[in-house]
Amino acid sequence: MKKDWYKKELLLKNTQQRNGADNNRKDVMKIQSWLCLFNIWNPNxxxxxxxxxxxxxxxxRAVQNFQKIQxxxxNGIVDQVVFDTLSVNLKNAxxxxLQSNDxxxxxxxxxxxxxxxxxxELDIKGQSNSGPWVRSYMDGNDGNPWFWCMGFVQAVVDQAASSIGKNFKDLMPLTYSCDTVGTTGLQKGILSRHQQIRQDLSLVQPGDIFLTQKSKFDWTHTGIITQVFGEVIETIEGNTNFQGSRNGIAVMKRTRNLMRSKIDVFSIAPLI
Structure with a gap:
């Protein structure tokens, strides 16, 4: 895989504990981040x-509460074994x-x-778009300016392509920009415009990448198309929310109507 920053998010430099001699600020923030993420999924x-x-x-105390649940x-001490349990979702993701063949x-x-x-994502010291998930998708970058929807898409495509010995950068450059991918699609002739799609829904297939169009050469959000039901698509999107925002909070599964939104589609066919 080309996008492998996530590996850094799975490691501690040293065991961390209250007033520990080997405490490292970044490692402690990693631990605190995962404790907060665990609380999102387990609010009690x-x-x-x-x-x-x-x-x-x-x-x-937060560590002790986590240890009790697990x-x-x-003891309130976080060594690599405890941290592995804290960060297991990232490792699993x-x-x-992968088991599929195509x-x-x-x-x-x-x-x-x-x-x-x-x-x-987390809000850390007033900076949204932060935390271990965002850094994993954005190659170590996080904070307010780092909208991470394209980072998520490229991480997924990279993971899938790498599993069968292919390089996702043969399809598109490494980028965090929807505009760069949209322009690449136009140059390669593999971006279907929403006007075309509305006339021929067969242009849209699972595994393709959707781009929401603001204007002719300006795209603001992206995600993976997982299923197609005529004019309705199911998607998985990063940095979104229940309203479909381009600067939301999480990876979510959504539905979108191809007839009601300006949705262009970038085909992954050249990599197949």
Whole structure:
């Protein structure tokens, strides 16, 4: 895989604990981030705590609450074994072996695997688009400016293509920009415009990439098409929400109407 920053998010430099001599601010923030993410999925867990890099009594208690739920020793100390349990969803999303045989099915399977592991952004020190999931999709970048929908799409396509020995960069350049991918699609003749699609729905297939068009050469959001039901598509999208925002909070599965939105479609056929 080309997009492998996620591996850094799975490791601690040293064991971290309250007032520990080997405490590292970045590692403590990783731990606090995963504690907050766990609380999003388990709101009664009382693992949410401030993400400030300070392993104090509140973080210690949050760790103990997590350890209790997981059946681990409740010592408030985070070594690599405890951190592996905290960050297991990220590992599962990126490293669960894919079972499908063709690229389209592999792309859909990979996208499904990610959404099932609950990728979610955090707000850290006033910066949205932050946290381990965002950095994994955006090659270490996070914070307000880093809209991560294309980073998510490319991570999924990279994962699927790599599983069968193909390079996703033969299809598109490594980028975080919807405009770059849209322009690449036009140059290669593999981007179907929404006007064409409305006349021929067969242009849209699972595994393809949708781009919402703001103007002729300006696209603002993207995601993976997982199923097609006539004029309705099911999608899996990063950095979205229940309203379909292009700057939301999570990876989510949605439905979209091809007849009501300006949705262009980038075909992955050249990589097949």
């Amino acid at each position: 867990s009382a693992t949410a705590t401030g993400i400030d890099g300070d392993f104090g009594p509140a973080t210690e 059946g681990l020793q409740q 990126f490293e669960t072996p 690229l389209r099915s592999l792309v859909v399977e990979a996208a499904e695997n990610h959404v099932n592991n609950h990728p979610f």
